[in-house]
Amino acid sequence: MKSNWQDDEAQRLVAHYGAQGVSADVALRVYTSRLLGQDPTLVLHGGGNTSVKTRLPDLTGEVIDVICVKGSGWDMAVIEPAGIPAVRLAPLLRLRDRSELSDEDMVNAQRGNLLDSNAPNPSVEALLHAFVPHKFIDHTHANAVLALSDQPGGMALCREVFGPTMAVVDYVMPGFRLAKAVAQVYEASPDIEGLILHKHGIFTFGDSARQAYERMIEMVTRAEDHIRQHSRADAAAATPRASDAQCLERLAQVAPMVRGALAMPLGQGRYSRMVAELRTGGAIGAFCAAPDLEAQAWTGVITPDHNIRIKNRPLVLPEPDTQQLAAFRPTLQQRLDAYVQHYHAYFQTNDPLLPGKRRELDPMPRVVLVQGLGLIAWGKSKKDAVIHADLAQATIETVMAARAIGQFEPLPEADLFEMEYWSLEQAKLGQAKEPALARQVALVTGAAGTIGLATARLFAAQGAAVVLIDRDGEAVAKAARALGAHALAVACDVTDPQAVRAAFDAGCAAFGGIDIVVSNAGAAWEGAMATIDDQSLRQSFELNFFAHHTVAQNAVRVMQAQRTGGALLFNASKQAVNPGVHFGAYGTAKAATLLLSRQYALEHGIDGIRSNAVNADRIRSGLLTDAMIASRSQARGLDESSYMSGNLLGQEVLPEDVAQAFLTLALAQKTTGHVMTVDGGNIAAALR
Ligand SMILES: [Zn+2]
Structure with missing residues (x-):
């Protein structure tokens, strides 16, 4: 294992945090904590912890001895000074004389002595850090050390490999008892440079951040070398038969x-x-x-x-x-x-x-x-x-x-x-109340368009893992990035059944399954019904009907494998129930899709799969562009805003309003075969 210490980087952090009033001790504590935290063979996700003993002023201005120790909930790989809260050292040291200390009292004593009462809880291993007098202390759960320790006879092996500078301590559960046990071991041999905690991990000590860190690297390297030199030749692993x-x-x-x-x-x-x-x-x-x-x-x-x-x-x-x-x-x-x-x-x-x-x-x-x-x-x-x-x-x-x-x-x-x-x-795991769509996977088609994007965004904000599908690969990748690391973008033309199947499989590969499907992609073809060319009508049906069916088929395929129900949501349109002149190619396909939604409701209620549709009207989108809004409002002698808010509520309907309707239907556990209208109120188009 190679040391990643760099003098210039250490000095850069000292200067950077120094400008914010953070001491060099704490800045260097941040630096080597990150070095340890960024190596997954040393520390993973909240495992391990570090500390530094230093002096800081309290609220009265008196400079006192403190220990700055990793706070619970912080990841060492990206730790900041705020993640290493300062605790008064003297009261912690006095706990050493106690014969027993309950977990509650230990946590209370640690919290009660924080210089900043808003700081995170100090690590459950804070007392161990306090009881050993070295200035810098590093603790990891290094894989190589555990491979030696997690053995029958692991303690003897560790003594042999690490030598007399490292004490080997038998397993004691972390907390007060372990802190006392370690303090006794340390006092019996104060020259040690660190500890192996049997079947738990490794501690190294130092007068400087660099010394504690370099000792960690040296000891883990020793373990790695031992494994390399002593691995049995016949331990070669099996080879998978497939790629x-x-x-x-x-x-x-x-x-x-x-x-x-x-x-x-x-x-x-x-x-x-x-x-x-x-x-x-x-x-x-x-x-x-x-x-x-x-x-x-x-x-x-x-x-x-x-x-x-x-x-x-x-x-x-x-x-x-x-x-x-x-x-x-x-x-x-x-x-x-x-x-x-x-x-x-x-x-x-x-x-x-x-x-x-x-x-x-x-x-x-x-x-x-x-x-x-x-x-x-x-x-x-x-x-x-x-x-x-x-x-x-x-x-x-x-x-x-x-x-x-x-x-x-x-x-x-x-x-x-x-x-x-x-x-x-x-x-550590937290018991916070989960958002409405936590633990669910949602797939949205047409996800780079205004309604699809608003829906994907709302579902992600409600805790769902989201698969965004759109024909425009670049736009959908950008949309997924904006939603955060745990959204998946798939470029897919929903009129291609093979591509749709592959997109669902990609969703299962990313998240394990799919629970909510918003079949939203659509486009309008205009023309008088009697004279519209056959190709336009068929293209409209491909996208506005058959693609919805392909998406629903794949949703049912995955949901039936899961056997935990699911929600199908279709973007119908006002045209499906209240046709507009020259929108026949679009409206007839959407009317078929509205019935498709009910057909799935009818045939898959038995599987716990609910199927509902949203009937939205007059939303700024790829279907109703700014240019179209300008020409239509002009034709009616209205300004644009009066045209867009020409409904009973007198307010423009936004993509976010449609997204809210999809969310409502996704959560309506006993509703299936329903159509929800989102148009600000239009009695002529109301469903009867
Ligand atoms: Zn530990």
């Missing part, structure tokens, strides 16, 4: 069925679903290619704070025959039932061993390994699914390294249980 792209394609085919099986029914036709991240290739592909994957899969995490996110074990599935997916469902259900039973038993065995009462967490796996193909990680959002996939990937790499030099042995189940159900760890 990475083929594996991902097959994973995407099986993902909706798995997603549906993992969804928890909430009653009344509602489900708590999860969103997926699919991965293969490299170590993941090799691991999943093992012919005895079930026996190879891990039964405990590599470091205990991972199990609050990915539980102790993955669900392992045999390789599906993607030509006959229906035959895979009973196998999937059987394996999942066994997994859930195992989780219940794990809870029932371990819960009585600890004081107090706990409520069992949901028993669903967060990592699914599919034999021969790769892994599917699941989370309440795409962001969480990516975190879980990163943790699973680190687990695979570490387990493979551990087995290459010996045998992977995680912590005993009882220790992992205590950590999984530790209130301070659960607090």
Whole structure:
């Protein structure tokens, strides 16, 4: 492992933060925390923590000793000074004399001594940092160190590899007890430069930010060298039979069925679903290619704070025959039932061993390994699914390294249980109320147009993972970027059935399935009905009717695989119920689409799939351009704004109003076969 320390970059941060009144100590603490956090083999997603002891003025201006320690909820890779809150050191040190300290009292003492009461909670390992007197302290969960430690005889191996400058401490759950244990070890040998916490991670100390960081790099390099030199020649991994792209394609085919099986029914036709991240290739592909994957899969995490996110074990599935997916469902259900039973038993065995009462967490796996193909990680959002996939990937790499030099042995189940159900760890996950479309995947066609974009934006703001489809690839890519990292853009002409199928499959590959489909793409062809050319009429039907049908067919295909219902939403038009002169080519196709919506409602209510339409009128869009608005308002002798607000409410109808109607219908759990009008009020066009 290479050191990434650069003097000029360190000095740049000291100057940059110095200009904001931040001390050099804290600026350098930010710098090396980021260096550690940016290497996924050292630290992943909130794992690890760092500190610096320094002096800062309190509110009275008195300069006091403080420890600035990583705050809960901050990611070291992108940490800022605000993520390293200052805590008065003296009161923390006095806690050392206590024989016991409850978690609540520990958190309270840490919070109560913050210089800034608005700062985040200091790390649960803050007392450990405080009790060791070194100025800079770095802590990571380095994969290479864990590969040595997560072994039978791991403590002896660590002593041998790291030598006398590193103390090896047997596993103690983080918190007050670990802080006291480490303080005793330190006082017995004050010359040590760091610690190996058995089956947990590594600490290094230093008088400067650079010294603590360089010691971390040196020790992790030592572990890496040992693994390289001692890996058995016969530990060579299996090779997947298919290419990475083929594996991902097959994973995407099986993902909706798995997603549906993992969804928890909430009653009344509602489900708590999860969103997926699919991965293969490299170590993941090799691991999943093992012919005895079930026996190879891990039964405990590599470091205990991972199990609050990915539980102790993955669900392992045999390789599906993607030509006959229906035959895979009973196998999937059987394996999942066994997994859930195992989780219940794990809870029932371990819960009585600890004081107090706990409520069992949901028993669903967060990592699914599919034999021969790769892994599917699941989370309440795409962001969480990516975190879980990163943790699973680190687990695979570490387990493979551990087995290459010996045998992977995680912590005993009882220790992992205590950590999984530790209130301070659960607090990290947050219990915030979820937005209306959380855990759902929505697909919107015509997503680069005004109504499609407003809908995609609203659905994303309500927590949905969104697939944006449009014929204009550049525009839709730009729209997806504006929605953030977790929106997928697909260039697709919805009149091409193969392209539509591929777009749905891309959505399943990105998020694991699809729950809400807004079939919105459309365009108008004008002309008198009796004389319009045949081609225009047929083109209009291709886009304004047949494409809606193709989109709905694919939606039903994915939703039936999930078996958790779904919502079809069609953009009909005023023309479907109240025709306009010379808009026959458009209106007749839209009228057919309106009936199509009801036909799907009729035939798929049994599947829990609801089908509804929005009937909108006079929206500025690609169909009603500024030039058209100018000519029509002129023809009626009105100014543009009077023309656009010529409805009962006297207000222009906006794309956002149509998006709101789509959202309302997406959430209306008992509504199907309905048409919602969004036109500001027009009695002549009102549905009867
Ligand atoms: Zn730790």
